[in-house]
Each structure stands twice: as structure tokens, then as C-alpha cells.
Amino acid sequence: xxxxxxxxxxxxxxxxxxxxxxxxxxxxxxxxxxxxxxxxxxxxxxxxxxxxxxxxxxxxxxxxxxxxxxxxxxxxxxxxxxxxxxxxxxxxxxxxxxxxxxxxxxxxxxxxxxxxxxxxx
Amino acid sequence: xxxxxxxxxxxxxxxxxxxxxxxxxxxxxxxxxxxxxxxxxxxxxxxxxxxxxxxxxxxxxxxxxxxxxxxxxxxxxxxxxxxxxxxxxxxxxxxxxxxxxxxxxxxxxxxxxxxxxxxxxxxxxxxxxxxxxxxxxxxxxxxxxxxxxxxxxxxxxxxxxxxxxx
Amino acid sequence: xxxxxxxxxxxxxxxxxxxxxxxxxxxxxxxxxxxxxxxxxxxxxxxxxxxxxxxxxxxxxxxxxxxxxxxxxxxxxxxxxxxxxxxxx
Numbered sequence: 001x002x003x004x005x006x007x008x009x010x011x012x013x014x015x016x017x018x019x020x021x022x023x024x025x026x027x028x029x030x031x032x033x034x035x036x037x038x039x040x041x042x043x044x045x046x047x048x049x050x051x052x053x054x055x056x057x058x059x060x061x062x063x064x065x066x067x068x069x070x071x072x073x074x075x076x077x078x079x080x081x082x083x084x085x086x087x088x089x090x091x092x093x094x095x096x097x098x099x100x101x102x103x104x105x106x107x108x109x110x111x112x113x114x115x116x117x118x119x120x121x
Numbered sequence: 122x123x124x125x126x127x128x129x130x131x132x133x134x135x136x137x138x139x140x141x142x143x144x145x146x147x148x149x150x151x152x153x154x155x156x157x158x159x160x161x162x163x164x165x166x167x168x169x170x171x172x173x174x175x176x177x178x179x180x181x182x183x184x185x186x187x188x189x190x191x192x193x194x195x196x197x198x199x200x201x202x203x204x205x206x207x208x209x210x211x212x213x214x215x216x217x218x219x220x221x222x223x224x225x226x227x228x229x230x231x232x233x234x235x236x237x238x239x240x241x242x243x244x245x246x247x248x249x250x251x252x253x254x255x256x257x258x259x260x261x262x263x264x265x266x267x268x269x270x271x272x273x274x275x276x277x278x279x280x281x282x283x284x285x286x287x
Numbered sequence: 288x289x290x291x292x293x294x295x296x297x298x299x300x301x302x303x304x305x306x307x308x309x310x311x312x313x314x315x316x317x318x319x320x321x322x323x324x325x326x327x328x329x330x331x332x333x334x335x336x337x338x339x340x341x342x343x344x345x346x347x348x349x350x351x352x353x354x355x356x357x358x359x360x361x362x363x364x365x366x367x368x369x370x371x372x373x374x375x376x
Contacts, residue, residue, distance in 0.1 A: 006288055006289050007288070009289060009292070010288055010289055010291075010292030011292075013292045013293060013295075013296040013337070013340075014292055014295055014296055014299070016296070016333065017295070017296035017297075017299035017300050017303075017333065018299055019200060019204070020299070020300060020303050020329075020330060020333060021299045021300070021302055021303045021306075022203075022204045022207055022208070023203075023207075023303070023326065024302075024303035024304075024306040024307055024326060024330070025207055025208075025303075025306060026203065026207035027306065027307060027310050027322065027323065027326055028306040028307075028309055028310050029207070029211070030207065030211065030214075031211050031214070032216070033316065033318060033319060033322075034216065034245070034247070034259045035214065035216050035259075035261055036310075036319065036322060037245050037259070037322060038203055038243065038245055038259075038261045039203055039207055040322060040325065040326040040329070041239065041240075041245065042196070042199050042200055042203050042240065043200055043203060043204065044326055044329040044330070045196065045240070046196060046197065046200045047329075047333065048329055048332055048333055051296070051333045051336055051337065052336060054340070055336045055339065055340055055348075058289075058340055059345050062343065063345065065149065067149070067345070068146045069146060069147065069345075069348050069352075070336070070348065070351075071146070072143065072146060072147070072352065073332065073348075073351055073352055073355050076352075076355050076356070076359075077329065077332075077355060078240075079236070080355075080359040081239075081240070082235065082236035082237075082238075082239035082240055082246075083236065083359075083363070084325060084359060084362045084363065084366075085239050085245050085246075086235060086236075086239060086245075086246055086247070087362070087363055087366035087367070087370075088318060088321060088322060088325070088362070088366055089245060089246070089247035089248065089259065090247065090248055090366065090370060091318050091321070091365075091366040091369040091370055092247075092318045093247060093248055094369060094370050095316060095317065095318050095369060097316050097318055097319075098315075098316075099216075100214075100216060102214070102215060102216065103216045103217060103218065104215065104216070104217035104218070104263060105217050105218040105219060105220075105266075106218065108218040108219070108220050108257055109218050109247075109257070111257075112247065112248040112250070112257045115248075115250060115251050116248075116370075
């Protein structure tokens with residue numbers, strides 16, 4: 001493994017792990033449920049993609065042929081992360097989780113909730 | 122009434138190619154698996170195709186590729202944006218709900234549009250209204266509501282309408 | 288250099304997992320806990336890939352793929368349960 005590739009792989013690993021740490025910090029510190037939804041969905045997609053890219057380069061060099069297996073995982077995560085976020089958002093609306101008081105346009109959340117439960121005025 | 126379907130060799134050609142490619146990636150492009158993957162790619166669509174309904178297909182391939190790359194760039198940008206907001210203090214956040222009016226109605230473009238909104242800077246799509254006319258979006262930090270709605274519509278919905286021709 | 292990078296990345300991801308576990312424990316509502324679990328499985332994928340890099344074997348890839356598939360299914364099953372009170376209708 002050449003020095004250049006080693007530097008690239010190391011940088012991608014540390015950067016990806018750092019991005020994932022930021023996502024988790026966001027999950028731990030942001031004020032309410034819907035803002036917490038933002039950090040993990042975005043940060044973890046990029047973080048895992050970086051780490052998988054590093055692993056792809058490493059094993060392509062080590063095994064001596066092109067290794068694209070990790071790209072499948074990152075593609076799968078890229079497709080499923082927004083779907084999971086959407087479902088979590090729906091579940092949060094249904095559960096009537098508490099929002100931060102500074103949230104603007106709270107009537108829209110109420111409208112969406114009433115649409116899920118038409119008889120619950 | 123059960124209609125007898127006409128037999129088609131490749132009911133879903135794109136899915137067949139994708140299936141074959143994924144099988145090759147999983148097995149490092151060896152020759153035996155090329156044949157086995159081809160068999161799967163031909164036989165599985167015969168079984169699965171009658172189950173699914175006809176869906177919209179991307180008509181403009183080059184535009185779709187450009188859209189994908191722009192989305193990838195936006196994901197990096199959105200990560201930078203969210204990281205900045207996370208590391209700031211909570212007080213400076215201005216979270217909000219907005220309702221984006223929708224022009225597209227077909228399920229596949231709508232799913233891609235919703236996913237794109239979720240992956241881009243500071244917005245997560247939360248709920249779709251029953252009549253499919255509004256998309257409720259939660260924003261992490263809202264400065265100008267109308268400007269954001271226009272940005273989402275111009276940047277993601279207009280190209281998707283063009284790609285799927287609807 | 289690569290071994291140090293792997294160690295640093297492992298340490299960062301373990302911190303992330305600890306933060307997720309904290310949210311999982313205190314999380315005021317059930318949806319909060321689901322987000323914590325969702326983030327935890329993505330972090331554990333990264334940890335497994337790092338383990339594979341550390342040992343220099345490509346075997347761990349399969350387990351990472353399985354965790355990715357099952358994690359998504361479990362998250363959506365949890366959400367469906369919260370939304371409907373039932374998983375299969």
C-alpha cells in the first residue's frame with residue numbers, strides 16, 4: 001500500500017467517524033424531537049459512506065482486484081435513511097410529542113395530526 | 122376476472138440489469154456467477170412482475186444522472202449545514218414547520234422528491250396530506266419561508282417533473 | 288499511520304455510541320428511543336467495518352450488510368407499531 005493511499009484511507013476513516021460523532025452529539029443535545037430527527041439522518045449517511053469508501057479502497061488494494069461490495073451498503077443506507085426519517089416523523093406527529101416553544105407554524109403539525117385522526121378534535 | 126397475461130421475456134429490463142449487477146458485485150465478477158446471475162435476472166422478473174403495477178419511468182437519462190450528482194453534492198452541503206447548527210447553541214435555532222404545495226402526483230417521482238427533501242440542507246419531510254397536494258416539512262432553521270419553498274420547488278421538483286415527464 | 292487512524296475512528300464512534308445509549312436511556316418519549324436505536328445500528332455498521340479493517344479481513348462485510356438490512360426493517364416496524372398499534376394488518 002502506497003503512502004498516498006494510506007493517507008487517503010486514514011483521512012476518510014477519521015473524517016467519517018467525526019461526522020458520525022457530530023450526528024450523535026446532535027441527537028443528544030438538540031432541544032426537541034423534530035430537531036433531533038435532523039442530525040442522525042443526515043450525518044450518519046455521510047459518515048458511514050466515508051468509512052465504507054475507505055474500506056473499499058483498502059480492500060481493493062489488499063485483495064488486488066476491484067472491490068465494490070461496500071458501495072452496496074452505502075447505496076442501501078442512502079435510499080433507506082430518508083424513508084426511515086419520514087416514518088419517524090409520522091410516528092412523532094401521531095404521538096403528539098412536545099415541540100420546542102420557538103417552533104413556528106405549529107398549526108401545520110396540528111393539521112397533519114388531525115388528518116391522521118379525523119375524529120379526534 | 123382473471124386476465125391471461127401475454128408472456129414477455131423481459132417484463133422489467135432495468136430491474137433485470139440491476140439484479141445482475143448487484144449479484145456480480147456480491148460475487149466479485151466470477152464467470153460461474155455471471156451465468157447464475159443472468160438466470161436469476163431473467164427468472165425473478167417473470168415471477169415478480171405480475172405483482173406490481175405499472176409505474177412511471179425516467180424518460181430523460183442524462184438529466185436523471187445530473188440530478189443524482191447534484192443530490193450527492195447537496196448531501197455534503199447539508200451535512201456541513203447541520204454540523205454547524207448542532208455545534209451552535211440551542212437558543213439560536215429557529216425550527217419551523219412549512220407546507221410545500223406539490224405539483225407531481227405519481228407515486229415514484231413523489232417518493233424521490235420526498236427523499237430528496239429529507240436529504241437536503243435542514244429539511245425533513247414529515248407528512249403528506251391526504252389529497253397529495255401538500256407536503257409538510259420540518260425545518261431546522263427557518264429564515265424566510267417563501268424563499269425556502271421556492272428553492273425546494275425550483276431545485277428538486279422542476280427537474281423531477283422534467284425527468285418523469287409529468 | 289493507518290492503525291492509529293483506525294484506533295482514533297474507533298474511539299470517536301464509541302463516544303457516539305455512548306451518546307446514543309444516553310439518549311436511549313433518558314429519551315423522554317418512545318419515538319426518541321427509536322431514533323436512538325436507529326442511529327445506534329448505523330454506528331455499529333461503522334464499528335464492524337473498522338473491526339474488519341483492523342484485522343485485515345473482508346469477512347465482516349456480510350454482517351455489516353445484514354445489520355443494515357435488518358436495522359431498516361426493525362425501525363420501520365417500530366414506527367408502524369407506534370402508528371397503528373399493530374405490525375401486520
